[in-house]
Amino acid sequence: xxxxxxxxxxxxxxxxxxxxxxxxxxxxxxxxxxxxxxxxxxxxxxxxxxxxxxxxxxxxxxxxxxxxxxxxxxxxxxxxxxxxxxxxxxxxxxxxxxxxxxxxxxxxxxxxxxxxxxxxxxxxxxxxxxxxxxxxxxxxxxxxxxxxxxxxxxxxxxxxxxxxxxxxxxxxxxxxxxxxxxxxxxxxxxxxxxxxxxxxxxxxxxxxxxxxxxxxxxxxxxxxxxxxxxxxxxxxxxxxxxxxxxxxxxxxxxxxxxxxxxxxxxxxxxxxxxxxx
Amino acid sequence: xxxxxxxxxxxxxxxxxxxxxxxxxxxxxxxxxxxxxxxxxxxxxxxxxxxxxxxxxxxxxxxxxxxxxxxxxxxxxxxxxxxxxxxxxxxxxxxxxxxxxxxxxxxxxxxxxxxxxxxxxxxxxxxxxxxxxxxxxxxxxxxxxxxxxxxxxxxxxxxxxxxxxxxxxxxxxxxxxxxxxxxxxxxxxxxxxxxxxxxxxxxxxxxxxxxxxxxxxxxxxxxxxxxxxxxxxxxxxxxxxxxxxxxxxxxxxxxxxxxxxxxxxxxxxxxxxxxxxxxxxxxxxxxxxxxxxxxxxxxxxxx
Ligand SMILES: Nc1ncnc2c1ncn2[C@@H]1O[C@H](COP(=O)(O)OP(=O)(O)OP(=O)(O)O)[C@@H](O)[C@H]1O
Ligand SMILES: [Mg+2]
Numbered sequence: 285x286x287x288x289x290x291x292x293x294x295x296x297x298x299x300x301x302x303x304x305x306x307x308x309x310x311x312x313x314x315x316x317x318x319x320x321x322x323x324x325x326x327x328x329x330x331x332x333x334x335x336x337x338x339x340x341x342x343x344x345x346x347x348x349x350x351x352x353x354x355x356x357x358x359x360x361x362x363x364x365x366x367x368x369x370x371x372x373x374x375x376x377x378x379x380x381x382x383x384x385x386x387x388x389x390x391x392x393x394x395x396x397x398x399x400x401x402x403x404x405x406x407x408x409x410x411x412x413x414x415x416x417x418x419x420x421x422x423x424x425x426x427x428x429x430x431x432x433x434x435x436x437x438x439x440x441x442x443x444x445x446x447x448x449x450x451x452x453x454x455x456x457x458x459x460x461x462x463x464x465x466x467x468x469x470x471x472x473x474x475x476x477x478x479x480x481x482x483x484x485x486x487x488x489x490x491x492x493x494x495x496x497x498x499x500x501x502x503x504x505x506x507x508x509x510x511x512x513x514x515x516x517x518x519x520x521x522x523x524x525x526x527x528x529x530x531x532x533x534x535x536x537x538x539x540x541x542x543x544x545x546x547x548x549x550x551x552x553x554x555x556x557x558x559x560x561x
Numbered sequence: 562x563x564x565x566x567x568x569x570x571x572x573x574x575x576x577x578x579x580x581x582x583x584x585x586x587x588x589x590x591x592x593x594x595x596x597x598x599x600x601x602x603x604x605x606x607x608x609x610x611x612x613x614x615x616x617x618x619x620x621x622x623x624x625x626x627x628x629x630x631x632x633x634x635x636x637x638x639x640x641x642x643x644x645x646x647x648x649x650x651x652x653x654x655x656x657x658x659x660x661x662x663x664x665x666x667x668x669x670x671x672x673x674x675x676x677x678x679x680x681x682x683x684x685x686x687x688x689x690x691x692x693x694x695x696x697x698x699x700x701x702x703x704x705x706x707x708x709x710x711x712x713x714x715x716x717x718x719x720x721x722x723x724x725x726x727x728x729x730x731x732x733x734x735x736x737x738x739x740x741x742x743x744x745x746x747x748x749x750x751x752x753x754x755x756x757x758x759x760x761x762x763x764x765x766x767x768x769x770x771x772x773x774x775x776x777x778x779x780x781x782x783x784x785x786x787x788x789x790x791x792x793x794x795x796x797x798x799x800x801x802x803x804x805x806x807x808x809x810x811x812x813x814x815x816x817x818x819x820x821x822x823x824x825x826x827x828x829x830x831x832x833x834x835x836x837x838x839x840x841x842x843x844x845x846x847x848x849x850x851x852x853x854x855x856x857x858x859x860x861x862x863x864x
Contacts (some may be wrong), residue, residue: 461651464621467639469668469718479664483655559655560700 298503304438305341312340339530347530348537362522364514366535370542371513376432376507377500377546380439384496388444392451393477396485402452409449417442417503431511438507443496450492454485486557494550501543514544562817566617566754567595567722572627574613589779591627592839593773595722598752602765603783604813605775606821611758612648615724618756619645631722641669646728650711652699658710659695660676662664662717664685669718669754685717686710689743700727700837705736709743716747725757729764738797741767762813766806774816776824787812788844805846812845 355367395401399446417438424434458481466476515555516539524533572591588610595601603611616622618629619640629636631643645735652661662682662732667673673681686695690711698708708728715723728744729737741764759765765772772787791805800806 348853423600452670459651461647461649462653464639464645464647465651465653467646468619468641468643469665470639470641471668480653483653550768561654 309340309342312338317490339527339533344530344533348534351531351534361513364519366516366538369514369516369519369535370538373504373508373516374542374546376436376515377439377497377504380436380441381443381497381500383436384440384444385447385493388447388492389451391545392448392482392489393455396452396455397446397477397481399456402456409445413449415447417499418506418510421507425511431513435504435507435511435515439500439504442503443500446495446499447489447492450495451489453483453486454488454492457488458484483557487554487559490550490554490557494547494554497546497550498543501539501546505539565594565818566597566599566632567756568628568630568632569593569618570628572614572624572629574610574616574617574622575625586780587778588775591783593783594839595754595784597754599771600748600755600757600769601771601773602757602759602769603773603775604759604762604765604817605781606777606817607760609775609778609781609821612685612726615645615726615756615758616778618722619643619724621645641718642720643722643724644715644718646711646715646723646725648726648728648730650699650704650707652707652710652714654699657696657698658686658691658702658706658713659683661699661710662714665691665718666716682713682717685713688716688747689713690692690739702735705732705740708732709740712740712744712747713853716751719751719753721754723753723755727756727758727760730760737764744768745794761809762817763800765789765813766791766809767797768801772809772813774813774821776821778825780825782824783840784820785816785843786840790844790846808846812843 291438355365356371356397357363357365358368395405420438420441421434424437425431428434462480462484463476466480471479474514504515505517505520509521512518512521516535520532520535520539523529523535570592573589574587574589578585591614593601603614606613615621617624618636620636620643636643652658653664656664659679659682662685663678666678666682670678683695686692689712691706691709691713694702694706697706699710702710712728715722715725729740732740745768755767755768766789769789772789774785774787776782776784787809789805789809791800791803
């Protein structure tokens with residue numbers, strides 16, 4: 285029964301994909317063949333008129349095959365393989381994200397264990413949390429004076445809040461009974477933190493880490509559009525400037541796929557620390 | 562004379578009342594003593610402060626006034642000398658049954674090698690009949706099995722005093738009986754001192770040397786200390802045939818139904834002037850011995 289449903293869901297997914305791609309293909313190729321004269325604007329854009337439109341799936345697929353056959357080529361600043369560009373972005377996300385985790389998880393632990401600190405820091409967290417990470421960019425560029433490091437800083441600042449808040453919440457809501465068990469066993473604070481609080485709060489902490497990686501991947505594309513140079517965000521912007529929409533659409537799909545993989549990795553990790561109460 | 566192992570002197574607990582200015586007194590003038598190796602149950606209506614007393618004895622909570630002295634030293638915080646079996650077992654759900662016991666054993670004897678910790682934990686799990694279930698997580702165990710892991714965990718650290726908060730409250734009658742027997746079995750071998758909260762009159766008679774009766778809260782007192790004069794080992798199946806059984810049981814039920822309310826807030830009547838604060842000692846069946854042990858069958862039905 286369940287197996288049957290999986291099969292049917294997969295089939296339905298495929299049917300929807302084929303329908304969507306078919307509609308897309310048809311809607312684009314039809315007007316192009318019917319159109320007679322080119323407008324002045326289109327003439328201005330030259331022979332690229334047909335390329336400047338949104339390309340049909342068949343063109344994108346061909347383009348994707350070509351790009352994926354040489355993902356890591358490097359022919360100068362404006363011509364790098366998709367794998368290389370994604371690599372730059374993932375590396376920046378990882379750097380900012382790991383730095384944030386290294387700060388947010390211990391700090392969240394302390395905040396969660398101390399009701400005093402929790403209340404003292406809460407107003408700052410509430411004010412800083414809703415700030416769009418990109419709003420920090422000018423300040424970061426001015427202070428850090430390096431575009432790549434500024435992008436990492438933006439990732440750092442956007443991924444720190446979910447991790448900090450979730451860690452503090454997870455630590456603060458560890459069951460009193462479990463803490464009492466540790467107390468009656470005369471465990472030291474450090475030992476209690478590692479043997480009771482950390483495993484108890486781990487699922488909540490990982491939920492925060494999963495939210496943070498999702499936000500980081502959303503933000504890196506925008507950040508790289510701003511700072512330029514390398515990365516998938518810059519690649520998208522650069523191809524838009526080249527009016528190479530096939531590359532843009534291809535990059536969009538790749539961004540989605542990488543984001544999905546990042547999320548799946550953390551979903552797997554949270555499965556490892558999950559417990560049933 | 563036997564030196565008192567545990568002395569509880571004029572314990573009181575007050576909680577600040579939200580809104581109202583005056584604090585609410587949960588219990589006051591709670592004093593009693595326990596001898597080494599004694600098994601004491603405490604009975605009283607819900608909310609009278611039994612768990613609060615137990616938490617104070619454990620050192621998890623501080624009393625508003627009064628003192629708890631164990632082995633000549635004041636109780637100021639939790640200690641490995643006092644094992645607690647919590648009402649809701651409080652196992653760590655990410656650890657297996659073995660892991661939960663082993664964690665306590667490691668905390669008690671940090672220098673023990675791994676093999677010794679394993680052997681010791683295993684022995685106590687077997688003692689509560691959990692051989693074969695060591696590697697299961699609490700969520701994969703039944704409620705009664707979890708409770709037994711909690712018991713194994715508390716016994717494994719070999720505390721001088723065991724504190725149990727309604728340890729069998731959530732269990733069905735059959736499981737409850739099995740665990741009670743396991744508990745008596747371990748206790749008769751180790752002769753630890755046990756303080757246990759229960760709502761079950763029969764359980765109290767089966768297990769304890771003395772039963773403390775608490776009046777209703779707020780402002781509760783320990784009104785009486787009822788001696789259970791029944792030889793051990795006690796057999797659950799024929800306990801109700803013992804001539805002391807019904808007198809004790811009737812006394813307890815009468816207390817719970819009528820007098821726990823009437824005595825609320827009243828100062829406990831003193832059994833001797835020099836121990837003004839101690840609860841009155843009561844023995845509802847002092848004369849059964851006069852008929853001799855053989856009389857137990859003759860007086861089976863109290864008519
Ligand atoms: N933190 C607290 N603040 C205020 N009042 C409290 C607090 N903890 C307990 N109380 C009150 O103290 C009283 C005694 O509580 P306690 O848990 O000791 O009762 P109990 O005798 O164990 O009851 P039960 O048999 O239902 O477990 C209750 O009336 C409760 O409302
Ligand atoms: Mg209670």
